[in-house]
Amino acid sequence: xxxxxxxxxxxxxxxxxxxxxxxxxxxxxxxxxxxxxxxxxxxxxxxxxxxxxxxxxxxxxxxxxxxxxxxxxxxxxxxxxxxxxxxxxxxxxxxxxxxxxxxxxxxxxxxxxxxxxxxxxxxxxxxxxxxxxxxxxxxxxxxxxxxxxxxxxxxxxxxxxxxxxxxxxxxxxxxxxxxxxxxxxxxxxxxxxxxxxxxxxxxxxxxxxxxxxxxxxxxxxxxxxxxxxxxxxxxxxxxxxxxxxxxxxxxxxxxxxxxxxxxxxxxxxxxxxxxxxxxxxxxxxxxxxxxxxxxxxxxxxxxxxxxxxxxxxxxxxxxxxxxxxxxxxxxxxxxxxxxxxxxxxxxxxxxxxxxxxxxxxxxxxxxxxxxxxxxxxxxxxxxxxxxxxxxxxxxxxxxxxxxxxxxxxxxxxxxxxxxxxxxxxxxxxxxxxxxxxxxxxxxxxxxxxxxxxxxxxxxxxxxxxxxxxxxxxxxxxxxxxxxxxxxxxxxxxxxxxxxxxxxxxxxxxxxxxxxxxxxxxxxxxxxxxxxxxxxxxxxxxxxxxxxxxxxxxxxxxxxxxxxxxxxxxxxxxxx
Numbered sequence: 154x155x156x157x158x159x160x161x162x163x164x165x166x167x168x169x170x171x172x173x174x175x176x177x178x179x180x181x182x183x184x185x186x187x188x189x190x191x192x193x194x195x196x197x198x199x200x201x202x203x204x205x206x207x208x209x210x211x212x213x214x215x216x217x218x219x220x221x222x223x224x225x226x227x228x229x230x231x232x233x234x235x236x237x238x239x240x241x242x243x244x245x246x247x248x249x250x251x252x253x254x255x256x257x258x259x260x261x262x263x264x265x266x267x268x269x270x271x272x273x274x275x276x277x278x279x280x281x282x283x284x285x286x287x288x289x290x291x292x293x294x295x296x297x298x299x300x301x302x303x304x305x306x307x308x309x310x311x312x313x314x315x316x317x318x319x320x321x322x323x324x325x326x327x328x329x330x331x332x333x334x335x336x337x338x339x340x341x342x343x344x345x346x347x348x349x350x351x352x353x354x355x356x357x358x359x360x361x362x363x364x365x366x367x368x369x370x371x372x373x374x375x376x377x378x379x380x381x382x383x384x385x386x387x388x389x390x391x392x393x394x395x396x397x398x399x400x401x402x403x404x405x406x407x408x409x410x411x412x413x414x415x416x417x418x419x420x421x422x423x424x425x426x427x428x429x430x431x432x433x434x435x436x437x438x439x440x441x442x443x444x445x446x447x448x449x450x451x452x453x454x455x456x457x458x459x460x461x462x463x464x465x466x467x468x469x470x471x472x473x474x475x476x477x478x479x480x481x482x483x484x485x486x487x488x489x490x491x492x493x494x495x496x497x498x499x500x501x502x503x504x505x506x507x508x509x510x511x512x513x514x515x516x517x518x519x520x521x522x523x524x525x526x527x528x529x530x531x532x533x534x535x536x537x538x539x540x541x542x543x544x545x546x547x548x549x550x551x552x553x554x555x556x557x558x559x560x561x562x563x564x565x566x567x568x569x570x571x572x573x574x575x576x577x578x579x580x581x582x583x584x585x586x587x588x589x590x591x592x593x594x595x596x597x598x599x600x601x602x603x604x605x606x607x608x609x610x611x612x613x614x615x616x617x618x619x620x621x622x623x624x625x626x627x628x629x630x631x632x633x634x635x636x637x638x639x640x641x642x643x644x645x646x647x648x649x650x651x652x653x654x655x656x657x658x659x660x661x662x663x664x665x666x667x668x669x670x671x672x673x674x675x676x677x678x679x680x681x682x683x684x685x686x687x688x689x690x691x692x693x694x695x696x697x698x699x700x701x702x703x704x705x706x707x708x709x710x711x712x713x714x715x716x717x718x719x720x721x722x723x724x725x726x727x728x
Contacts, residue, residue: 155529174415182654184646190403191633191638201338201581203399204322205345207277210385210392211318212346212458214284216353219459219584223466223473229300231293236592239463241301243585245337246459248305249312250581252575256316261569262428264317268405269325269565272317274396279314281389282306288382290403299450308584320569323552328402328561330553331634332625332651333499340495344488352456356381358478393644403632404563410514422717424628424656426562429570436567439558442614446507446555449611451580452604453514456483457540460584460600468597469528477626479530483537487545494549502622503554506546506613512607514544518601526597543608557621560628560656579607581716625655 227669230238264272265321294298330338364377425434465476498506524532566576590599620699625631633639646652
């Protein structure tokens with residue numbers, strides 16, 4: 154037999170692959186251009202600014218309450234021993250955290266059903282009203298110790314709303330951010346948190362100076378404590394207004410092909426929408442990881458913010474004005490550093506940045522509290538900077554890391570459960586437990602030891618956590634900043650180590666469709682003229698292209714008769 158005959162006989166044999174392999178190739182998932190969410194800068198900035206203002210308002214109240222704790226002890230527990238009264242006031246701070254898990258259990262799953270934006274509007278309204286009402290409460294001099302009851306009730310309303318606020322805000326911002334810059338954009342959420350706290354502290358310090366210099370040393374006890382709460386009224390009105398103007402997140406608004414979403418949930422129950430029971434059943438490991446990281450961050454964070462004024466005044470012996478003003482410059486510097494730390498996490502990963510935070514806590518916390526007891530202004534400032542360094546590394550990446558642990562369908566509910574349960578048990582109770590441990594042991598360093606224990610727990614969480622930097626949120630399509638980036642992502646998806654198509658609600662694409670998509674992209678390039686080509690999402694200018702396959706491609710609102718436009722209108726926030 155000639156070589157030519159051999160070739161003619163062998164070629165068909167090589168060209169016929171096994172049937173199973175052929176079927177597998179035909180059913181291989183593949184990203185298409187219109188699968189990728191492109192978030193425009195303007196709606197993204199509008200969304201992030203509206204969310205940050207809400208967080209500012211929330212922490213403004215925390216700052217007020219934390220820095221007025223000693224003054225409000227005399228106002229609301231008049232007649233009791235000072236130490237007992239202080240514990241009662243710190244209990245008021247802790248009780249707001251006790252109801253946070255309840256708020257998360259109600260508002261989190263609600264946000265997964267009706268949308269992130271609607272729940273964030275509700276939480277902001279509740280927070281603003283409760284904060285304003287604290288400023289008009291009767292005092293112990295007027296109704297005795299009964300005065301603590303309406304105070305506790307309003308703190309519980311604040312806690313319930315906060316149960317949905319932070320979990321919703323982190324979910325919202327992370328879903329609006331491009332995958333490669335999620336650390337940077339999400340860090341702005343906690344910039345709002347800590348600048349809000351600093352603003353609350355500064356408001357208390359300024360109010361104290363003004364009223365005591367004009368109306369005497371008892372003016373803060375008489376009426377001055379009400380002023381910071383009343384100032385919160387216009388801030389709350391502004392925050393509520395901005396919340397009405399933010400759009401829904403693209404991941405919730407346009408989750409992808411409905412059939413693909415259903416198929417993903419059917420293939421793996423973790424990606425289905427779950428209530429609290431389902432979240433604990435399918436995501437218990439991620440819930441524990443999130444709780445460990447939240448406990449590490451918030452024990453240090455609340456010690457620096459809510460508890461530090463009380464500690465400085467009662468244990469170090471500073472004046473009330475100095476205690477209120479000491480942390481303000483440190484918080485401002487820390488907030489300014491967070492976007493840089495967030496950007497660093499986009500480059501080197503979330504886990505290394507968390508590692509810096511844990512090691513920093515274990516190394517710096519005891520020396521910081523020792524330096525603090527020197528008692529001078531600059532010693533206290535240096536000590537607070539030492540405490541703030543690990544807190545900044547924790548806080549800067551929390552909003553980008555924690556939501557990424559959970560799939561889109563249950564993200565809000567899972568975040569609300571894990572975050573609020575951990576904060577209620579460990580973070581918000583830090584002032585109460587720290588002060589109680591000092592009184593029980595007589596050891597002024599107990600707060601530092603308490604913080605270090607939870608830092609070690611956070612280290613265990615880091616070891617068990619999957620890296621999420623540069624990767625799409627699980628259960629969602631990739632998110633990018635430009636159409637050009639989307640095109641590069643689709644073209645290089647086989648070589649991209651950050652893409653895991655098994656976690657995306659992506660429609661099955663045959664090799665023939667993939668080839669047609671490639672031809673469509675080539676036809677859409679400037680100067681290309683290939684009429685009738687399948688343009689798989691390439692038309693982004695709204696041109697009329699009848700008969701073209703434009704799966705999700707109508708991004709400009711043009712009339713496209715006969716086109717396959719499944720899920721095409723992405724609401725303006727996504728091109």
